[in-house]
Amino acid sequence: MKNSIKVQRAIHDLTQAGLAEKIGVSRQTINAMEKNKYVPSTVLALKLAELFKTAVEDIFQLEGNE
Amino acid sequence: MKNSIKVQRAIHDLTQAGLAEKIGVSRQTINAMEKNKYVPSTVLALKLAELFKTAVEDIFQLEGNE
């Protein structure tokens, strides 16, 4: 699964730490998500979508394999 | 977080086991999700949305607390 968190952060001018604080996770969680180290929970996805005022599908996209 | 998986299953005439098979998880996972026993991963959410031809936000909704 790929994601556009980094782009969305840029659009909203947020640092990893700033975003982390806004949605209530650690900075490492944001960093790891951006680097595709793990798959976030649906709650996290919904919070990001809400914050970025977009759809979950706009931030996260399945890739062929999954 | 609440979800409308049960309704979507009804619309698409799928049993828990049938849905589980389609998206590649165990039947227990579907049952537990429906009963809000745990928060699914974003990959699961995207697969469900894809299968049900709807948006993730249509299936899963944040509640006040989260």
Place this chain on the structure above:
DNA sequence: TCATTAAGTAAAGTTTACTTTGCATTTGTT
């Protein structure tokens, strides 16, 4: 009534999300 299918539940085990800490590297600014 009996059999079958679907759904609820629960325990034990494995995998993985997420935290915390801490340090190294990059990038921008003066």
Place this chain on the structure above:
DNA sequence: AACAAATGCAAAGTAAACTTTACTTAATGA
């Protein structure tokens, strides 16, 4: 060059997702 802010990364620990097995209960129909 020097400093600070932002990012990358990694190890160890905790919490939670997900699996497997298995038993129970509800609903449906022959």
